[in-house]
Amino acid sequence: MYMKIKRLLDIFLSLIGLLILSPIFLILILAIKFDSKGPVLFKQKRVGINKTHFNILKFRTMNITTPKDTPTHLLENPEQYITKMGKFLRKTSLDELPQIWNIFVGQMSIIGPRPALWNQYSLIEERDKYGANDVPPGLTGWAQINGRDELPIEVKARLDGVYIEKIGFWMDAKCFFKTIISVVKSDGVVEGETRKNEIASSRENITK
Template sequence: MKRLFDLMLAVLAGCILLVPVLVVAALVRLTSKGPALYWSDRVGRNNTIFKMPKFRSMRVGTPAVATHLLADPKAHLTPIGSFLRKSSLDELPQLWSILVGDMSFVGPRPALFNQHDLIELRTQQGVHALVPGLTGWAQVNGRDELPI
């Protein structure tokens, strides 16, 4: 039932958000070199790796690590990267991951493939068995300011 809800909502949201998605994609391309989308290797259900699309908010060549691990994260942002992140517009392409079944609307945010400490903790607690989500507890309770 949850999968059916995810599919119906993703199709509806995709139709409603088609124009904003195209506008953001164009703005990313116009304000920085490289593709509009960044395909991030993420950990999905049962610790399988999948490719999650996001609008590119960081410059091409930025290391694939959690933002807090970069020496100067602001130096890697594109001209509109900060706005995309603060407004969560960079997350819109994740509707694709919901459509193909890699993600759900609600669930634990998918970890980066190299966040081994987080992956280990989630596995110990059984969280790895859940389908990752576009939004979840962490987004409501502080996002990047939360400890692992």
């Protein structure tokens, strides 16, 4: 029952978001075009509900020479690929705004496990243990407010599992408002290769 209500909320809130944020979309589109060559939007194949594939939308933050299908935090020197405008977009998480359209058309939800890249096989397999591939992926989720890029696969999947166990209005509301705090503080964003010894504190938050 809640999943039907959740979908209705996604449609309503994403439509409101598209209308209200349209002036910001226009400003960012112009800024990206003036800043560097290439398309305004970045499309990438991701894993959706029941492991179907869809193209996630983001504002482009990297130049067109960037290796494809490689998470930013796994690049040896990502700074060489990120554009000037891209640094601002990533720091403020404004690069994620086009995913409001993914939410509106039903490919994503506002809250849910972040959609894995199609070739992140280990993460997809680990999420199967918790049923995290059986719900719509989200713009933000429990793992994102408990570490984001800093988390290793097994911890990220377990956090997604916690979300599945507790899924409901209050869990979604908690994720939503904590995401706002995380974005303001720029918590958990890693632009280089993840350090394994940075995850101990994240383990303590798994069941909170």
